[in-house]
Amino acid sequence: MRAEVIEKMKESRASMARLLAIHEENALKLAIEYERRRMHLDRELISKSELREAELALEKTLSQMEQLKRWIIQDDIAITEATMRDELLRLPALAVGGFSETGALVRFNGGGLWSLAEAPKIEKFFAQMFGRALPVTAFGQTTTHDRLRFDHRNAMDVAVHPDSSEGRSLLSYLRQTGIPFIAFKGAMPGASTGAHIHIGQPSARN
Ligand SMILES: [Zn+2]
Known part of the structure; x- marks a missing residue:
């Protein structure tokens, strides 16, 4: 399916x-x-x-x-x-505050306050730091997530490569503020297509 x-x-x-x-x-x-x-x-x-x-x-x-x-x-x-969902589900769960970097995935289980209502803080940080708007590609649930039967209600995707200088600053900001994320370096090794930062907990199994 x-x-x-x-x-x-x-x-x-x-x-x-x-x-x-x-x-x-x-x-x-x-x-x-x-x-x-x-x-x-x-x-x-x-x-x-x-x-x-x-x-x-x-x-x-x-x-x-x-x-x-x-x-x-x-x-x-x-x-x-x-x-990459199956690969993600196979990884051991992280303790609160836990960080892990494996292959194409970087995960952080921040224990801070997170909901989509926190998004403006991240947008402000990014705009001040880089002088451009945070490139959000999905804010909460979209029709694409419905089709995939993904619960993406409390997450947002940002089209920034985790290894770029923008990506690295964003990830360290998220860690400092305790906001959970999963950074994807791309589905295929060596190719950056689809690379992005998912802010929020992983989509729940459903
Ligand atoms: Zn996402």
Whole structure:
């Protein structure tokens, strides 16, 4: 059942990647067309609205590409949690405050206060430290977790590689504040696809 859902997600992820490649090609053509019209406008061969038309077409494709990229990252993260779930369940439980690093997983069973209501504190830390918003890909339960029958109600996923400098600072902040996490370095050795930090307790077995 779960394997079937994972397979379907991998298929949809692959078709999004194909669509993204088509958009990328298209964006290149639209950028060339925009540039061509801009030069024509300079020589007063076309009107401003013709230039604006080309600009809008390019903007639309670029924003569709951004959306696709976000969806692909979300899928990669969910697929990673789903495929590494068994490995995670086989690991010995950690005592409160316990920390462990095994292969592609880093776990911390913080005993501090944690619920999604604490998320703004982490967002603030990250934004002050790195000058950009915390890249949250899943806040609590999502339809993807429903499909996987995962209880993700009290957890959030952040698309930051645990080994990056941002990742390392975030993990040490979470340890200092006693917030539990599981950091995934990617489902496949050597590949960082799906790498992320899951903040909160592991999804309960159901
Ligand atoms: Zn998660």
